[in-house]
Amino acid sequence: MIKGTVKIDAKICKGCELCIISCPQDGLGLAAQFNDKGYRYVELIEDNCTGCVNCALVCPEAAITVFRQPKPAKKSVEKK
Amino acid sequence: MSIERPSNHDFPSEAEGMDLVYCRPETLTDLPFHYCPGCSHSVVHRVLMEVVDELNIQDKTIGVAPVGCSVFAYHYMNVDMQEAAHGRATAVATGIKRVLPDRFVFSYQGDGDLAAIGTAETIHTVNRGENILMVFINNGIYGMTGGQMAPTTLVGQVTTTSPYGRQVEFAGHPIKIADMLTQLPGAYYVTRQAVHNPNGVRKLKKALTKSFQYQKEGKGTCFVEVVSNCPSGWKMTPVETVKYLEEQMFPLYPLGDLKKPDGAK
Numbered sequence: 001m002i003k004g005t006v007k008i009d010a011k012i013c014k015g016c017e018l019c020i021i022s023c024p025q026d027g028l029g030l031a032a033q034f035n036d037k038g039y040r041y042v043e044l045i046e047d048n049c050t051g052c053v054n055c056a057l058v059c060p061e062a063a064i065t066v067f068r069q070p071k072p073a074k075k076s077v078e079k080k
Numbered sequence: 081m082s083i084e085r086p087s088n089h090d091f092p093s094e095a096e097g098m099d100l101v102y103c104r105p106e107t108l109t110d111l112p113f114h115y116c117p118g119c120s121h122s123v124v125h126r127v128l129m130e131v132v133d134e135l136n137i138q139d140k141t142i143g144v145a146p147v148g149c150s151v152f153a154y155h156y157m158n159v160d161m162q163e164a165a166h167g168r169a170t171a172v173a174t175g176i177k178r179v180l181p182d183r184f185v186f187s188y189q190g191d192g193d194l195a196a197i198g199t200a201e202t203i204h205t206v207n208r209g210e211n212i213l214m215v216f217i218n219n220g221i222y223g224m225t226g227g228q229m230a231p232t233t234l235v236g237q238v239t240t241t242s243p244y245g246r247q248v249e250f251a252g253h254p255i256k257i258a259d260m261l262t263q264l265p266g267a268y269y270v271t272r273q274a275v276h277n278p279n280g281v282r283k284l285k286k287a288l289t290k291s292f293q294y295q296k297e298g299k300g301t302c303f304v305e306v307v308s309n310c311p312s313g314w315k316m317t318p319v320e321t322v323k324y325l326e327e328q329m330f331p332l333y334p335l336g337d338l339k340k341p342d343g344a345k
Contacts, residue, residue: 016118
């Protein structure tokens with residue numbers, strides 16, 4: 001499985017949980033802490049992100065940046 | 081009024097061994113959105129600016145901001161913006177497009193703006209076939225003023241001015257603006273989308289990209305309705321609004337292309 005990761009800007013997250021319900025891996029969750037605005041922000045709680053971009057697409061705050069491992073390069077290495 | 085734009089995004093530029101696949105579009109300013117948690121407005125802002133980024137038309141795009149929650153759209157969209165009187169965004173956009181025909185002009189309105197006070201401007205703009213893009217945010221309520229009944233409010237929906245639910249005998253049926261505009265010959269592309277899930281966002285992006293391309297070709301009015309939510313006005317959590325959209329709004333406002341050019345996919 002391709003691995004990815006998300007970086008969530010906790011300062012502007014408003015904890016609307018739309019990314020949590022859209023994550024197919026159930027890898028996101030609300031943090032126990034609050035941010036400066038008083039919202040419980042979202043963070044990556046499971047290390048199973050595939051970089052599918054679903055959470056970033058529905059994020060109303062545009063707070064999510066998605067990274068993914070490069071696909072073709074990895075496959076060619078495995079074949080050798 | 082001077083707006084301080086704090087650069088309070090500490091976006092990482094790279095992660096170890098991974099490629100950046102998605103980040104905040106450049107054309108969106110660094111200002112954090114003032115919208116309520118879970119509001120669809122900011123999603124549409126972002127998708128619109130992504131399209132502008134991808135088509136590389138930032139310096140040729142002029143937007144017309146509405147009256148309503150999204151009145152501050154010009155703080156977030158880093159393109160030329162013009163504020164219009166309540167309901168008159170399409171009339172202002174008409175003027176801009178006629179004076180500067182080589183620019184990409186879009187108007188961005190909510191349902192209280194486009195469907196209630198601006199009905200005349202909306203219909204006549206589309207009837208004239210003005211070569212602009214109209215973005216219509218339909219959340220069935222007046223969000224900014226405190227959740228009053230709008231023309232698009234569903235039958236039976238409780239708002240502050242219809243505490244027992246909207247009654248047909250008193251307030252009539254919800255108006256389907258997009259279906260109405262389909263009848264007009266000036267409308268080139270009429271579509272209804274939603275941003276409640278990732279696929280909806282992808283489809284909206286395609287629709288907006290097509291609309292800008294049609295505008296470049298000078299085809300006619302493109303009308304993109306976005307069925308969206310209003311967590312504060314509906315008195316729901318954002319997650320509950322997704323369910324409400326799917327169960328209540330979409331049966332009345334079905335998603336998809338209502339009018340598309342001949343031969344288009």
